[in-house]
Amino acid sequence: MTVLGTLFRNRRARDSQSAWNFANLQGPPLLTVTSSGIEEGGVIALEHTRKRIGGKNLSPDLTWSPPPPETTELLLVVEDLDGPIATPAVHCLVLIDPSQLDSPQHLPPGALSAREPARGVRILRSTISRGYQGPDPLKGHGPHRYSFQFFALAGEPISTLGESKIDRARPRTLLASINVPVVSRGRLTGIYER
Numbered sequence: 001m002t003v004l005g006t007l008f009r010n011r012r013a014r015d016s017q018s019a020w021n022f023a024n025l026q027g028p029p030l031l032t033v034t035s036s037g038i039e040e041g042g043v044i045a046l047e048h049t050r051k052r053i054g055g056k057n058l059s060p061d062l063t064w065s066p067p068p069p070e071t072t073e074l075l076l077v078v079e080d081l082d083g084p085i086a087t088p089a090v091h092c093l094v095l096i097d098p099s100q101l102d103s104p105q106h107l108p109p110g111a112l113s114a115r116e117p118a119r120g121v122r123i124l125r126s127t128i129s130r131g132y133q134g135p136d137p138l139k140g141h142g143p144h145r146y147s148f149q150f151f152a153l154a155g156e157p158i159s160t161l162g163e164s165k166i167d168r169a170r171p172r173t174l175l176a177s178i179n180v181p182v183v184s185r186g187r188l189t190g191i192y193e194r
Contacts, residue, residue, distance in 0.1 A: 014086065014087070014088075015081060015088075017088060018079055018081060018088050019077040020147065020149050020185075020187060022176060024175075024176065024178055024179065024182075025075075025151055025175065025178065025182050027152070027181070027183055028183070028184055028185070029186060030065070030067075030184040030185070031150050031186025032064065032065040032186055033063070033064045033148060033186045033187055034063050034064075034188065035060045035063065035148075035190075036060075037060040037061060037109070038060055038148075038188060040188055040189060040190075041189060041190075042191065044135055044146060044192045045060075048060050048134050049135045052136055053136055053194060055134055055135075057132065057133070057134045058109055058110050059092070059109065059111060059113065059131075059132035060109060061107060061109045061111075062148060062188070063107075064105050064150050064186060065105065066104075067098070067105075067184050068154075068184050070154040070183055071098065071153065071154060073096060073097055073098070073153045073156070074096040074098060074151065074152055075093075075094075075178070076092065076095075076096060076112075076148065076149070076150055077092070077093055077147075077149045077171075077175065078092035078093075078132070078146060080145075080146055081144070081146070081189075082137070082141075082142070082144040082145055084138065084141065087172065088147075089128065090126045090128075090171040091127070091133045091135075092112050092126055092133060093124040093125065093171050093174070093175075094112060094121050094122060094124060095121075096121055097120045097122070099120070100119050100120030101118070102119055102120075107121070112131055113132060114130040114131025124166065124167060124169075124174065125168065125169065125170065125171060125174075126171055127171055135192035137192060137193065137194055140194070141193075143192070143193040144191065144192055144193065145189050145191055146189065146190050146191070148187060148189070149185065150185060150186050150187065151182050152183050152184040152185065153180050153183070154180060154181045154182075155180035155181065156180065
């Protein structure tokens with residue numbers, strides 16, 4: 001696999017295609033996102049990587065500052081910003097109902113599991129599968145940035161797709177179809193390399 005990573009070393013996704021840059025997901029960057037397992041710009045711990053490369057595929061704990069009072073749901077998008085494809089790969093996509101969380105503004109480790117998500121977490125389809133899919137970059141491809149992006153939504157996040165199709169929609173289609181105001185947003189970015 002090192003050969004593939006080396007061959008594609010200069011091929012990277014475009015940041016302009018990240019959810020953070022979608023026109024319909026723009027809003028004031030008022031949320032501060034932190035994790036005990038990831039420092040901004042720091043290396044992501046092995047336990048948060050995919051099992052195939054020796055990790056536990058355990059989603060990190062995530063904490064965010066209080067969103068504006070008009071927030072009804074939070075959208076969390078985890079993207080690999082440096083994959084050797086045209087658009088960043090969505091490693092996790094979830095809707096969070098803040099009123100249902102066990103702890104306000106906090107998700108414990110493992111809360112994004114497809115099999116047993118935390119209370120208040122609605123798992124949606126990602127590029128890879130459902131639920132959290134940790135880092136697993138090509139060996140030799142160089143450092144990959146993994147961005148944990150929170151969007152505070154005001155109103156029911158029913159997209160133009162309709163409620164019945166949200167769970168089945170491809171991630172980029174779903175992200176582009178959200179048509180409620182983003183009243184705040186924030187992100188945390190960690191690095192992983194093989």
